[in-house]
Amino acid sequence: MLTVRINDTDYQTDVTPDTPLLWVLRDVLGLTGTKFGCGIAECGACTVHVDGKAVRACSLPVGLLNGRPVTTIEGIGSDPLGQAVQMAWMEIDVVQCGYCQPGQIMSAIALLRDNPHPTDADIDAAMSGNICRCGTYLRIRQAIHNAAGLIT
Amino acid sequence: MRLPVTAPTSRRHFLTAATGLVVAGLLPRHRAFGRPSEFYQGPLVGETKSPFAPNAYIRIAPSRVAGDSGITLILPNVEMGQGIYTGAVTLIAEELEVEPDQVNLEAAPPDDAYVAADMGTQATGGSTSTIFEWTTLRQAGAAARLMLVQAAAGQWGCPVSDCTTRQGQVFHTPSGRSIAYADLAADAAKLSPPKDIPLKTAKDWTLIGRSRHRLDSRAKVEGQPLFGIDIRVPDMKHATVAACPVMGGTVGGIDRDAALRTPGVHAVLMIDNAVCVVADHYWAAKKGLDALAVTWNEGTNASVDTQRIYRELHDGLSEPKPVVAKSTSDATAAMARAATRYEATYQQPLLAHSPMEPVNCAIHIRPDGADVWVGTQVPMWARDSVADIAGLPKNRVQLHCQYIGGGFGRRLEYEYVTQAAQFAKQVPYPLKIVWSREEDLTLDRFRPAYVDHVRAGLDARGRIESMEFRVIGPAVVARWEPAGLSPDGFDEDLAAAISITPYTWPASRLDYVRREAPGVVTAWWRGVGGTRGLFVVESFIDELALRAGADPVAYRRELIREQPRARVVLDLAAEKSGWGTPLPKGHGRGVAVQFLFGSYLGTVIEVDMTEPAQVRIVHVTVAVDCGQPVNPDQIRAQIEGGMIFGLGTALFNEITLSNGRVQEDNFNLWRIMRMNEAPPVDIHIVASTETPGGIGETGTAAAAPALANAIAAASGRRLRTLPLLPGLESA
The missing domain is CATH 3.10.20.30 (Beta-grasp domain)
Known part of the structure; x- marks a missing residue:
């Protein structure tokens, strides 16, 4: 076992x-x-x-x-950073089909834990391993910036 | 807004999960989101046997549990990311006068009540949902509200003019009294539906036309079990399949021993063209499948390769007897008298859908009935197929529509449901079949490859006198819904962007040479004929403009002078993109204008081609007139996403075959645009009170032509073959 x-x-x-x-x-x-x-x-x-x-x-x-x-x-919702990222996702309605979004959110949280205020280039580097077929990348990037703004 | 803390996973949860006793349908019922049909297993607690159900979209329980409005909306179209659940709720709630977060939601079951006349079956596709729902659902809400008001007036003994409604209640204006809809349901159920159903005027709308949050956002960001692939039912076993990798081939023979020795494997099943390994979990099933020795009878398609498919299409250029699909009477004469002629040939590849959720189906076939939990865009056809395979009457098959993790047309097919039924009827337990990504990609039903030839007849001043279009390729409708093929053999979908267009052709002819692709099954794909046709038409118009030494925007503006809505979006896209302003060296802008799915788009793309054999998409500007917006933010979301979907496809994607086998079998070989490649997309929505058009496929259609035109502007290279990147690299 x-x-x-x-x-x-x-x-x-x-x-x-x-x-x-x-x-x-x-x-x-x-x-x-x-x-x-x-x-x-x-x-x-x-x-x-x-x-x-x-x-x-x-x-x-x-x-x-x-x-x-x-x-x-x-x-992840019991983690304050996790909550902040999920909230940022909801506030600008990132999701479409939503299937990839748990993975996107987990990647985003790991990024923000290491780098609380990432640049676009930082975000692209951290998130380019996550495919979204619906093409929600622009909102994902924005949501990560917004979540970063919630981190004190 | 506060996120609830996710319930901690307990030891008990593990134990019950491991023995299969955790059932999605027994989880707490969600409001306003969730997995509607999965949760609906008969009436709600407290719901009586005769709820008020004035139409197929609304059910109000006469009594209900505390905190529940008793109001359930039944959503006719499936949610696959396009936001239609939110849109449908908006339309009903606007007229019913309830708050969107006040209602319970259900996915419509397979039923004739939900068949849109122009679809032929209950189908979600072709960007038709909002167009269909716009009148249907508002009338449904308004009719129910009128009956509730009448019931209230009856109880109060007052004229209906004394009554107003809001937030799920009827108010007696003189006294200020109110009754909840649920408490009127029993009386309302006794009334006849009204014949005259006046709808609100726009000035009274409180929901329509305003950006509203999606109702499914929270469930999706929390990773709740929404999708077909997430289904768990008691005693369910997990399975994965392998079908003959050559389309049309069959199983020659199998040796089950090694597979059955794999830990966790329960059974190896076989049908004519595929095998299925059943196990405790997917990984065990996959290992069993890998261990299974299968020989295939590959059949006649074993020699098919991509070159043969393209060769057969190009042969159609010289076909002497095409189907003449559309022609103005003077088309031939106008072409004959033209001072000059210009022509070009375009080629487009086979494309896979590759939604992020791989194909899957959970199914339980019993002697007396069957349950199917599946994401499908065609629930009636999927259900009927299961009934047919299982030998059951249709009313014994319960199909539970699930959220779809990306459709793009893939789930307008239901062959994976048929296959699942063929396997499931061999076992007594529920089976969840999940295809590997390799199976999903290589045995997809593909967007066809096409070859198009366009010829323009021009007068002495270079103006268009006549246009000739030849489309060569499969007729998808002939397989999908044979009645949709015209008597002379034309698939009307292929006229999109050619004869349904903002352009006024002085004279024109569209002919068609049907060439079905060997070795693959072809299917609908995001944007359908519009995506295909717009690349051809907007590339060609651009070529004509450049050849005439004209500005591509000005050239188009003249051709669409009779179409004010098209001119507005073209001019707005040009203005917002800075069209005509200087660009850095190596940059270029391309434009496209379209009328597809009842909506107008003007698109400008800027590219940077300073790196050899590369293109960087700098910026995308879209102006859209889709009629009355229902939810502006979701219009933006669909265009943003649809554009990125289309740009990645235009740059990278081509399904190829070698020895009858599809070569692109996972995301390492099937390239999807990623975040670092995705350009900003600015979207400008034109205020409109026209009837809504569709939006989910428009951005995808615009992508390839605007991008190819930008590449031509930046580099002088006209790429007439998709995908574009190989063309740049072969310079």
Whole structure:
């Protein structure tokens, strides 16, 4: 049995250690906010935080977590920065289909944690691993700036 | 606004989740957003058996639980990002006089009541939703309100003129008394619907025409389970599939042993052209699929490659007997007497939809009925297909429409539902089938490749006397809805931007050579005929302007002189973009003007081509007249996103085949525009009281021609083949 720490709760699972974290979250734990997009870490839809850093859950075998804590979109709302980013997203209606947005939000929060006041270039560099097929990039960039303004 | 703290995940949650007892439908019911049909499993608590349901869009429960208005709106079109749930609620709420956050929402089930006359089935597509809903939903709201007022007047024994309505209540003006709609529902249900349904005039609107927040924003930013791929039902197993990678091929044989030995795998299923591995979770299913030894009978398409598809299209240029789709009587004579002629040939590629949510379907087929949880743009067809496969009457199949994680036309197809039913009927438990991204991309149903030829006959002063268009390519409608094909074999969608256009052609002819592409199934794709046709027409008009030594905006303005709405958007886009003002060396501006989906757009794109074989999109300016705006901010959102969708496609995208197999199988090979490449898009909405037009596909249609024209202006290079980037690189 593997023990994984997700959103401040420990879970035990009997999946094989090569199982990507994404499928443990989605299909075993029922935390479906983290999305499947490509399976090869090209699109960012599955972005979660491991030790506070943005990680592509589709390509991280759960056996390699070694007890490091995972935060998903379901847990990020209890973090003040997470709340600020979600609020910034809502205030300018970033979402369209919304499918990629949990991953976008998790990438944005990781960026702002390292760099509370990013430039456009900083944002582009941090966020270009996240595809949005609906093309909401302009609002995502704006929402990140707006969220940065909420950080004191 | 305050975000609720997400409920902590408990140990119990894990245990129940692992045994499959967490069911989305048992989660707390959401107001004003959520997954409507998933949550509706019979009447609400406290809802009686005879709610007031004056039409297919409104249901008001005679009694209800505390804090609930009892009002449920049923939304006829599916939400796939275009904001139509918010739009539909706005239209009903405006006339019903309720607040959008006061109501419960449901997705419409498959039902004849929701069939729009011009779609032939219950379908969300073609940018038609707002056009359809504009009258239908406002009348639905107004009719219900009239009946509620009549019921209140009956209770109070007063004339209806003493009554006003707001926020889900009827007020008795003289006394100030009020009754909630829910408390009038029982009486209202006994009344006949009114025949005369006056609608509010614009000055009385409180919702329409104002930017409003999307009703689904919170659920989406919190990652709530909204999408088909998120469905969990008791005893459900997870599965993934592989179909023959060559279209039309079949399964030759399989060796199940290794797959069945994979930990977590339960079953290996087979149908004529595909295999399915069932497991505890997707990863186990995928590992089982990888371990499964399959041989394919690839069939006759195994030799198809992209060059053959293009060759067959180009052969159509010399076809002596095309279908003459449209022609003015003097077209041939006008072309014959032209002083000069100018012609050009354009080529466009096969395109995948690749929405971010891979194709999926959750389905449970039982001897006495079936449930399907799926994102679909055609719910009746999807349901009927399941009924057919399962051998069940249609009314035994419950289809629960889910939010769609990007449509773009992909889910106007339902072959993935048919496939899911074929597998699901082999097992007793519910099955959630999720396609890999590779399966999603390579076995998509593709936007066709096309070749177009355009010829202009010009008089001695270079003015257009006659235009000839030849379109060569598949007729998507012939497969999708055969009745839509004209008797002589023309797909009217292909006339978009050619005969439905702001331009007045003095004489014109449109002919069509049907060439179905071998090795692929072709389908609708964002912007449909408009995206295809506008690239051809607006590129060609630009060529004519440059050839005449004319300014491209001025040249177009003269040609659309009889179309004031088109002139306004063209002039506004030119003004706001600084058209005509000096640009840095290596920069250029391109323009396009369009009338598509009932809306007018003028678009100007500025590019920077100082880097060899590269193009940087500096800025996009759009002016739009889509008639009366319902929600201006969502009009902007659709144009921003649609433009970026179209620009990335125009630059990068082409589906290619080799040995019958699609080569672009994931996002490393199928390039999507990313944030660092996305230009600013400024959008200017023209105030209008005309009937609303569609908006979700307009920006996509504008992208390729405005970009190609900007590239021509910046570099002098006219690119007549999409995608554009390979053309620049091959210089």
